[in-house]
Amino acid sequence: xxxxxxxxxxxxxxxxxxxxxxxxxxxxxxxxxxxxxxxxxxxxxxxxxxxxxxxxxxxxxxxxxxxxxxxxxxxxxxxxxxxxxxxxxxxxxxxxxxxxxxxxxxxxxxxxxxxxxxxxxxxxxxxxxxxxxxxxxxxxxxxxxxxxxxxxxxxxxxxxxxxxxxxxxxxxxxxxxxxxxxxxxxxxxxxxxxxxxxxxxxxxxxxxxxxxxxxxxxxxxxxxxxxxxxxxxxxxxxxxxxxxxxxxxxxxxxxxxxxxxxxxxxxxxxxxxxxxxxxxxxxxxxxxxxxxxxxxxxxxxxxxxxxxxxxxxxxxxxxxxxxxxxxxxxxxxxxxxxxxxxxxxxxxxxxxxxxxxxxxxxxxxxxxxxxxxxxxxxxxxxxxxxxxxxxxxxxxxxxxxxxxxxxxxxxxxxxxxxxxxxxxxxxxxxxxxxxxxxxxxxxxxxxxxxxxxxxxxxxxxxxxxxxxxxxxxxxxxxxxxxxxxxxxxxxxxxxxxxxxxxxxxxxxxxxxxxxxxxxxxxxxxxxxxxxxxxxxxxxxxxxxxxxxxxxxxxxxxxxxxxxxxxxxxxxxxxxxxxxxxxxxxxxxxxxxxxxxxxxxxxxxxxxxxxxxxxxxxxxxxxxxxxxxxxxxxxxxxxxxxx
Amino acid sequence: xxxxxxxxxxxxxxxxxxxxxxxxxxxxxxxxxxxxxxxxxxxxxxxxxxxxxxxxxxxxxxxxxxxxxxxxxxxxxxxxxxxxxxxxxxxxxxxxxxxxxxxxxxxxxxxxxxxxxxxxxxxxxxxxxxxxxxxxxxxxxxxxxxxxxxxxxxxxxxxxxxxxxxxxxxxxxxxxxxxxxxxxxxxxxxxxxxxxxxxxxxxxxxxxxxxxxxxxxxxxxxxxxxxxxxxxxxxxxxxxxxxxxxxxxxxxxxxxxxxxxxxxxxxxxxxxxxxxxxxxxxxxxxxxxxxxxxxxxxxxxxxxxxxxxxxxxxxxxxxxxxxxxxxxxxxxxxxxxxxxxxxxxxxxxxxxxxxxx
Numbered sequence: 001x002x003x004x005x006x007x008x009x010x011x012x013x014x015x016x017x018x019x020x021x022x023x024x025x026x027x028x029x030x031x032x033x034x035x036x037x038x039x040x041x042x043x044x045x046x047x048x049x050x051x052x053x054x055x056x057x058x059x060x061x062x063x064x065x066x067x068x069x070x071x072x073x074x075x076x077x078x079x080x081x082x083x084x085x086x087x088x089x090x091x092x093x094x095x096x097x098x099x100x101x102x103x104x105x106x107x108x109x110x111x112x113x114x115x116x117x118x119x120x121x122x123x124x125x126x127x128x129x130x131x132x133x134x135x136x137x138x139x140x141x142x143x144x145x146x147x148x149x150x151x152x153x154x155x156x157x158x159x160x161x162x163x164x165x166x167x168x169x170x171x172x173x174x175x176x177x178x179x180x181x182x183x184x185x186x187x188x189x190x191x192x193x194x195x196x197x198x199x200x201x202x203x204x205x206x207x208x209x210x211x212x213x214x215x216x217x218x219x220x221x222x223x224x225x226x227x228x229x230x231x232x233x234x235x236x237x238x239x240x241x242x243x244x245x246x247x248x249x250x251x252x253x254x255x256x257x258x259x260x261x262x263x264x265x266x267x268x269x270x271x272x273x274x275x276x277x278x279x280x281x282x283x284x285x286x287x288x289x290x291x292x293x294x295x296x297x298x299x300x301x302x303x304x305x306x307x308x309x310x311x312x313x314x315x316x317x318x319x320x321x322x323x324x325x326x327x328x329x330x331x332x333x334x335x336x337x338x339x340x341x342x343x344x345x346x347x348x349x350x351x352x353x354x355x356x357x358x359x360x361x362x363x364x365x366x367x368x369x370x371x372x373x374x375x376x377x378x379x380x381x382x383x384x385x386x387x388x389x390x391x392x393x394x395x396x397x398x399x400x401x402x403x404x405x406x407x408x409x410x411x412x413x414x415x416x417x418x419x420x421x422x423x424x425x426x427x428x429x430x431x432x433x434x435x436x437x438x439x440x441x442x443x444x445x446x447x448x449x450x451x452x453x454x455x456x457x458x459x460x461x462x463x464x465x466x467x468x469x470x471x472x473x474x475x476x477x478x479x480x481x482x483x484x485x486x487x488x489x490x491x492x493x494x495x496x497x498x499x500x501x502x503x504x505x506x507x508x509x510x511x512x513x514x515x516x517x518x519x520x521x522x523x524x525x526x527x528x529x530x531x532x533x534x535x536x537x538x539x540x541x542x543x544x545x546x547x548x549x550x551x552x553x554x555x556x557x558x559x560x561x562x563x564x565x566x567x568x569x570x571x572x573x574x575x576x577x578x579x580x581x582x583x584x585x586x587x588x589x590x591x592x593x594x595x596x597x598x599x600x601x602x603x604x605x606x607x608x609x610x611x612x613x614x615x616x617x618x619x620x621x622x623x624x625x626x627x628x629x630x631x632x633x634x635x636x637x638x639x640x641x642x
Numbered sequence: 643x644x645x646x647x648x649x650x651x652x653x654x655x656x657x658x659x660x661x662x663x664x665x666x667x668x669x670x671x672x673x674x675x676x677x678x679x680x681x682x683x684x685x686x687x688x689x690x691x692x693x694x695x696x697x698x699x700x701x702x703x704x705x706x707x708x709x710x711x712x713x714x715x716x717x718x719x720x721x722x723x724x725x726x727x728x729x730x731x732x733x734x735x736x737x738x739x740x741x742x743x744x745x746x747x748x749x750x751x752x753x754x755x756x757x758x759x760x761x762x763x764x765x766x767x768x769x770x771x772x773x774x775x776x777x778x779x780x781x782x783x784x785x786x787x788x789x790x791x792x793x794x795x796x797x798x799x800x801x802x803x804x805x806x807x808x809x810x811x812x813x814x815x816x817x818x819x820x821x822x823x824x825x826x827x828x829x830x831x832x833x834x835x836x837x838x839x840x841x842x843x844x845x846x847x848x849x850x851x852x853x854x855x856x857x858x859x860x861x862x863x864x865x866x867x868x869x870x871x872x873x874x875x876x877x878x879x880x881x882x883x884x885x886x887x888x889x890x891x892x893x894x895x896x897x898x899x900x901x902x903x904x905x906x907x908x909x910x911x912x913x914x915x916x917x918x919x920x921x922x923x924x925x926x927x928x929x930x931x932x933x934x935x936x937x938x939x940x941x942x943x944x945x946x947x948x949x950x951x952x953x954x955x956x957x958x959x960x961x962x963x964x965x966x967x968x969x970x971x972x973x974x975x976x977x978x979x980x981x982x983x984x985x986x987x988x989x990x991x992x993x994x995x996x997x998x999x
Contacts, residue, residue, distance in 0.1 A: 254997045273983070328740055494724070498727065
């Protein structure tokens, strides 16, 4: 569609790639290759919905995109305060992008708190659209503004658009039988309409969405539609907005296929449904609500027609307990949670290790320790996933790298669990869970075959020739034990958390047997077949940056910047944290320096140092937010030249 | 039992395949050596359960015993069925996942007073309120046995144990009261030494659709020997034990000289000497009463220290929607309303765009 695409770097500001006059119109249209918009307002202002809708419009237009919702844990934090600010950042482009962007080009601030909380992230020259109606003396004083920032010159370096959003919305809805308060609620749709005009977004999707969402409240539906259209028309007619922008679809950035926008939690839920189908096993989810994992429970509970059973348990322990019971019965069993829940589930994970039953433990990591930062991201549960159990209790650990990758990670976790009859830890995080990006919808034929064979008869012959079933007689290749589900005649057996005799599975306190069983369980996990790690190193670099999980986007964006600036740096990203890929040791040994950026204090670095005796350098950030590409690029550059 | 309940019973039990041919007690004995202390009440309960199973006549591969931790929780190892010896207190949760995902199984939970009422109290009450199709056998010996003799949540106040040298301060739970308070649809109490009574209670529990809780008074002859002697000694038992039978006036004692009447002032139940004047006021036991009030009041008659006026038998047996049945029905309804799940359609969702070469 357009050939004027710059795709070498990700500058902090949108790059103007063309300008034209609209035929017959008076307003200029500028072409950009990418834009970062941040919607910010009170927790109750509907900023997440506004961002979601703008994202859907952008996705259906065919841009590449990446999103970063950021909101407080409180449902309705005190209005107008800094801690109550909720924001949604969207980065979209005509080429492939990797992160939600470091610094917004456009800030929509619905009140003084939203302006104050976000202005620090804006580069000079950025556009700011403020709802002037909310800039009352009291509201400004509440967040510590002595005078009005709209008038005191402090925003001089920015392109400020003062818009009385509330007044305009109420005005637009005066025909409706609504109180002023009710009418005001639609101001986010007015803002969405305005931004949709500014960036030439298709509006059919939002209109359809509003019609569906408020189908039972026609008055509210019509009010929102009217506010949305009024916002669009305001952009088109007012003098203040002289320019609108076009960002061409990212047609050349994507492989051929059908695409949709998807968040990490949605992709993960779909991955679980897909795994159930591919394994031909019913899906059972035992879960207790916890931020930021609950959306997976919500999503799966909608898909009962796929044979999906969702069980909202009385606590985290019951959630995984019920899942383990279902696994014993032959279901593809899953429990979903976040870090505090993993801590509570630890004993049951240990039981699953001992029982050697397939079980997926999905941890959507958030800031810790303890309750920590429920709505913020972190990747500090790696060591908990690895070691957070009593005894020698090895568990495979895998981590998705992008929101869409959560789909594939779920299938991979299911493959390992089912093949090796083991609990598997899947470590997503708040950034992946709530962030979204375009996803090429896979054809069903592309999905892996996950079918398993239940045990159906005796598997062992005693010395006297009797055929018997031994629940702990292993497959010589995988070391997996047979999965004999209740209801299978002749295979009645008892399993438990007490140490078992090799083969028979009978209780055994024999010292040599325990030593053998501990080593065998470890060997089974160590022997899991995982793909080799791929290294991206076009220039024969001496420094390798190694990451895992959701840091993929920022690390890759930083690497692109460095290479664009002529630096040589190699990049590798781990999906399998336990066991590590077989070639990881030799990959690491091939570089003078290994840098590991993590949103923790160096957990992967500790594992790498321990296992490979490599002097890995940690670069850490634990502020509840993903890395910024620019910041990482600077740190990596320093490492290269250190 | 009402006709409606019989129907529901049959419907749920019909989901579990029947055994081919006759079974005997031997069929349910596993090849594992039983390792309880000699003289433990658990032996009698094991024998009663193994003896009752052939009568139930279910395919033994469709029977699962799930337990937690404690002496009683070794039970599954000795049953030649499927079984899981899990972790402390969690058996009701694990069994819930199994029972709700496999309605063709008959799922039994074996637990103790520490396992079910202390570390696992939360799972027990939630299993009861959900009315999952589980049969829970709660062995109550009023002591921690496996950890060698600490007081339990059913021990009497002031109990001297290793961890309470000056006497326990905890007020005990009454498991039957607790279960009724937790909306249990079937609650019974029996005693290890009375095999006939124990078997009859098992029979009624097995027939009950939904969660059945059976408290079984069980003697720990090592750490709490004689805890239930008042109910075991022929002479004292006659005076101490109230045998509940649905539809019968609640009378006990030598010559049925004592009975349970309602206190007119408080509405509570009390034990009185039966006289020609008050005979007509003796409460007739109604296990199927929709209200749990009288069953609860019955559970409060016993003196937790002396065990005088201890009712045994089925306190409550009412029909209530069964969780696993409803869960399955929701799945069926979803298929009726939306058709069988179409993965390709699900993944495609609503808003898509296509990139062509």
